[in-house]
Amino acid sequence: MQFIVDNWILIFAALTSGGMLLWPMLNKGGPGGKLSTAEAVRLINHEKAVLIDVCEPGEFAAGHAAGARNVPISALDNAKGLPTNKALPLVLMCATGARSSRAAAQLRKAGYSNVHPLAGGNAAWREASLPIEKSA
Numbered sequence: 314m315q316f317i318v319d320n321w322i323l324i325f326a327a328l329t330s331g332g333m334l335l336w337p338m339l340n341k342g343g344p345g346g347k348l349s350t351a352e353a354v355r356l357i358n359h360e361k362a363v364l365i366d367v368c369e370p371g372e373f374a375a376g377h378a379a380g381a382r383n384v385p386i387s388a389l390d391n392a393k394g395l396p397t398n399k400a401l402p403l404v405l406m407c408a409t410g411a412r413s414s415r416a417a418a419q420l421r422k423a424g425y426s427n428v429h430p431l432a433g434g435n436a437a438w439r440e441a442s443l444p445i446e447k448s449a
Contacts, residue, residue: 347430347432349432350438353431356429357380361401361402362403362429363401363402363403364406365382365384365394365395365403367406367413368407368435369385369387370385374447376447377446378445380446386415389419389420389423390419399423400427401427402427403420404429404430405417405431406430406431406435407434408434408436409433409435410430410431410436413430
């Protein structure tokens with residue numbers, strides 16, 4: 314007990330730094346957290362997640378993840394391409410991952426409870442050698 318009293322600053326520093334190292338692992342996929350491509354593929358394969366690309370139609374036509382639905386971020390409020398089951402997992406992606414985070418916040422406000430933006434977006438998807446489609 315005397316050790317703890319004498320070294321409380323060192324103990325506090327160790328606990329704080331350990332917490333800071335663990336925080337990203339504990340917060341993955343939560344509000345503001347982003348999925349890796351491997352986690353996204355696992356959600357799609359095991360939990361029947363729907364892949365939503367929030368890019369504009371021109372960007373979507375140039376190349377997108379295979380099987381993704383295009384629901385532009387500008388049309389999210391009244392989009393017909395979103396699933397009616399709001400508990401179904403959604404993996405959101407865009408070109409780099411910036412718009413998908415904004416879209417995730419927008420969809421959470423609309424009542425979708427299981428929304429996950431993809432870290433790195435289409436660029437990360439390509440880098441992971443996952444299938445890409447181009448629209449005509």
